[in-house]
Amino acid sequence: MAKIDGLINKILEDAEAERDIILKKAEAESNAIIKNKIDEAKEVGSRIIEKANIEAGLNRERIISNTTLKVRNEKLVAKQKVMSDVFNEALDELCAMSKESFLNYLKATIISLKIDGDEEIILNIKGREFVDGTVIAELNNEFMSMNKQGNLRISERIGGFKGGFILEKNGIEINNTFEALINSYRDELEFEIADILFN
Known part of the structure; x- marks a missing residue:
């Protein structure tokens, strides 16, 4: 019987050791998976932030461009009005001859x-x-x-x-x-x- 008890204990010890190895391996794999998912999430987050920064830059450039164009057009309209006023004044002077x-x-x-x-x-x-x-x-x-x-x-x-x-x-x-x-x-x-x- 002692041999059987020794054998059972040996099987139990081996099983526990195997269990510990499997648990450590599962924990390592789990940590690796979690680390990969965290890295992927960071990468996705970086891409999202980079894309948002690019879009913000493009929007900023578009706003600046539109504002510059609007200011230029308003200046042109103002200049044309001044020019028209000059020609209208010249016409008025001719008519006052x-x-x-x-x-x-x-x-x-x-x-x-x-x-x-x-x-x-x-x-x-x-x-x-x-x-x-x-x-x-x-x-x-x-x-x-x-x-x-x-x-x-x-x-x-x-x-x-x-x-x-x-x-x-x-x-x-x-x-x-x-x-x-x-x-x-x-x-x-x-x-x-x-x-x-x-x-």
Whole structure:
């Protein structure tokens, strides 16, 4: 019996030793699995943080870019308004021209044009107050001295423009209004005026 008890004890000791080995191995594997999962979680967390930082940087750049563009557009709108104000002021000054200055402008412009001398002059209300039969007679005499028809006349039509005049013949108009004059020079002068105003 003693041999059996010894054998049983030996089996029990071996089983306990085997159990301890299995438990240690299971604990080591468990720790390794836990460590791997923690490392994976850290890596995933790092990637999430890195991605969030990249997105935050892109959002920041986008916001800065949009803000810069908005500021640039607002400055451009403000500059364009100032430019428009400058041209409107120039138009107002032309429209405020004295009678003598207007008549000198009208005569010089009409005489310098390559026309036949039998056109109608369309004027606004103020222009009609300035231009009378004497002015028309002077122009017609000038045309006749240039071997042209000398049959210029004031149109019954009143122009809806701010200043200047329009010459009309057979439905064809030569626009000499101050608005047209300002617009014709606007593209040419905008760069120079912007340079003076903003630099």
